[in-house]
């Protein structure tokens with residue numbers, strides 16, 4: 001009985017909450033999510049609009065649990081797909097205990113940054129300004145100038161200079177985050193890190209490798225869907241289709257004699273083997289799907305949350321593949 005009472009006291013002290021990570025594209029939100037959770041959950045690239053949906057990362061300690069939510073970068077975009085991304089950001093502003101507004105300390109603050117700040121105004125939750133990439137800003141005066149500009153734009157609760165890349169300042173940030181969390185239960189078991197299905201992360205890893213070797217409009221035109229996922233003992237067979245919007249983009253992705261696609265596939269396979277702890281046999285197809293960013297049905301298929309809510313991951317891509325004569329490795 002005394003044991004139970006002890007537990008009750010411990011439960012009372014427990015704090016938990018939801019924290020959204022927001023900011024302009026490329027400011028380092030996903031790098032921060034990965035650093036704070038100690039797990040690679042979100043892909044990272046030196047290109048804007050890498051993250052396309054919210055990604056949950058749970059961090060659990062002895063007496064606290066924080067559910068971080070990474071979001072797409074705040075940007076204006078015309079396509080249905082871009083508008084959907086902005087919608088998810090809007091949702092990530094609702095009912096949160098704390099917001100982390102990420103600022104790229106290496107970028108001179110401009111009109112688009114001010115607009116991004118506007119978006120978080122009136123969200124109702126306290127906002128920490130996380131000034132990221134300080135490892136790349138050698139001059140303290142430059143850092144202070146950035147902070148001063150944002151201070152003029154908004155009354156942030158506090159400023160935290162950090163480097164999501166090197167880890168500098170992250171423990172101070174984490175301590176302050178935990179202090180802001182209200183009393184509450186652990187919403188998830190301690191070993192739960194994300195709600196993101198493994199196969200979605202796998203498709204994202206392939207997209208990350210594509211982003212690393214392509215430029216200009218190609219990264220934005222790429223979408224990756226898993227067609228097949230078969231676990232055979234220690235071997236996992238995965239087949240995916242990389243969708244692009246135009247034939248020229250397919251040529252770029254495949255490369256001379258398929259060399260670029262092979263490079264992408266190999267890099268992805270190596271990382272997947274380490275994540276899954278299994279040997280991976282990965283097959284990639286490339287398919288031209290014109291205007292997929294405006295295609296409601298396609299966007300639904302990309303959105304695993306909608307897919308899980310509606311129907312099991314659909315085998316629709318298999319049929320589509322046949323129509324188009326896919327290119328294999």
Ligand SMILES: Nc1nc2c(ncn2[C@@H]2O[C@H](COP(=O)(O)OP(=O)(O)OP(=O)(O)O)[C@@H](O)[C@H]2O)c(=O)[nH]1
Pocket residue numbers: 023024025026027028029030031032043044045046047048049050051052071072073074132133134135136162163164165166
């Ligand atoms: N030097 C430095 N680079 C960083 C740091 N954090 C992130 N980066 C780099 O900044 C780039 C963008 O990082 P991401 O984490 O993908 O940025 P994001 O805000 O999630 O971008 P979107 O998903 O496109 O909105 C990558 O090249 C990262 O390696 C940092 O602390 N220091």
Ligand SMILES: [Mg+2]
Pocket residue numbers: 029030031042043044050051071072073
């Ligand atoms: Mg991101």
